[in-house]
Amino acid sequence: MTRTARKRTGRRPGNTESRQLILDAARAKFATHGYEGASIRSIAQEAGVDTALIHHFFTSKDGLFSAAVHDAVHPEQLVAAVVGKRRALRGLGERMVRAIVGLWEGEVSRNQMSSIMRSAVSHEVAAQLLRRFFTEEVALPVARSTGKSDPEVRAALVTSQLVGLAMTRYIVQVHPIDKLPADELVACIAPTIQRYLTGALPVSFRG
Amino acid sequence: MTRTARKRTGRRPGNTESRQLILDAARAKFATHGYEGASIRSIAQEAGVDTALIHHFFTSKDGLFSAAVHDAVHPEQLVAAVVGKRRALRGLGERMVRAIVGLWEGEVSRNQMSSIMRSAVSHEVAAQLLRRFFTEEVALPVARSTGKSDPEVRAALVTSQLVGLAMTRYIVQVHPIDKLPADELVACIAPTIQRYLTGALPVSFRG
Incomplete structure (x- = not known):
């Protein structure tokens, strides 16, 4: 689905970039699998980041969902x-x-x-x-x-x-x-x- | 919640009466526990009938839910x-x-x-x-x-x-x-x- 900057460029993405990669991955996963079906782990994998970084930015799955909606709307x-x-x-x-x-x-x-x-x-x-x-x-x-x-x-x-x-x-x-x-x-x-x-x-x- | 005729009178309810007792019990259970939470067994118990009778009248939980809504509306x-x-x-x-x-x-x-x-x-x-x-x-x-x-x-x-x-x-x-x-x-x-x-x-x- 979404390509990650890390995959594209080989370099480690910065904070702002990582945050956006996570949001893009989250929207794709929530859209395909629904709220229940989309796991933090699968979103981290899609974004090419560690799950700890998702918790660091968004605290919880609720927080991530909320941020993903805000980012879309x-x-x-x-x-x-x-x-x-x-x-x-x-x-x-x-x-x-x-x-x-x-x-x-x-x-x-x-x-x-x-x-x-x-x-x-x-x-x-x-x-x-x-x-x-x-x-x-x-x-x-x-x-x-x-x-x-x-x-x-x-x-x-x-x-x-x-x-x-x-x-x-x-x-x-x-x-x-x-x-x-x-x-x-x-x-x-x-x-x-x-x-x-x-x-x-x-x-x-x-x- | 609902009292059953059997409990009230001690006699075995007829078919029409049983059907209505089941519908009343189903509406009470669906209202309290939602569609997932209300089991056929608990509805049968509430109505004072055997689960087999519910299957006989309504085939499935879907059928019972449908009939309960129709009966209410x-x-x-x-x-x-x-x-x-x-x-x-x-x-x-x-x-x-x-x-x-x-x-x-x-x-x-x-x-x-x-x-x-x-x-x-x-x-x-x-x-x-x-x-x-x-x-x-x-x-x-x-x-x-x-x-x-x-x-x-x-x-x-x-x-x-x-x-x-x-x-x-x-x-x-x-x-x-x-x-x-x-x-x-x-x-x-x-x-x-x-x-x-x-x-x-x-x-x-x-x-």
Whole structure:
């Protein structure tokens, strides 16, 4: 799968380089074998490093998984791309759904995505990641960018629709959502996200 | 938990009665211990029947799980209640969300619901159940009742939002969706379901 710098160049990789090699190897292994199936040992082997170095950088498998997701998602860049320089409310829902579906279907295949998500939903560590990387670091900043009321409620509603979309497209595979071209899917879901982000909420929430 | 008729009355329960005792025991055990944790043996013990009778009625654990869900959901009654006698399109989304959240939070507690769903998402049998009992037997008949185009697409979109709602309220527990009173949740989600069921779809689908 991934080639290691050590294999390529024969020299010992530096710390930053080693860290990235481990993250790349971890993402490949988690994608192929799921959270349970990917061992620290197999990831170390793939990255061409000692398992001790993984523990040194990431403490635990949870820590490594978390760092690998963060490295794949780049929440700040995602938010900046969705919000846009002009912070236009128009099209915000569409930009958000397009960015998220693009993320899901960009780097890894749908099968890999399915494997990651399936193993993810059964682990509390993954639930924490979803809350942290998706709701708190992506949906909430996007909701805050609009200046509308109750960004926490809006971010949670956005999460509910996009998590459900991922579930029905990749895990449960509900026909025809599992087969729709991304563009058609975006067109169907975008108005929902637009309303959650910018529409009037039917209730006034406190705090 | 559930008392068995045999324990109550000392007589040997009939076939229909035994079947119901098994289903009640299965739901209690699946709710408490999840799909993996609930054994056929423990369910038989709870119901006061022989394990052979469970195999006779339901063939396998999958079959029992499926029957227990069907027995809890009563899809036809749910659809009739949501669609209503006058088949009014107005309020359809709200009736649907209210019925589903009521089902989730009615008979079993939120903790039990969380346990069932958590174990469910990691099993193909549960994915099949969701497609069959929710999308095909609930969402699709409701979508068909409106006479609008593309009921399959609409039913899948409805499933995506409601599955995501269940995930964020019971499994991942995304704040504040996990704590919102049911009425406020219904008010936020209902317009989405209304649009998926009765609104203009942004794309024209074939087949």
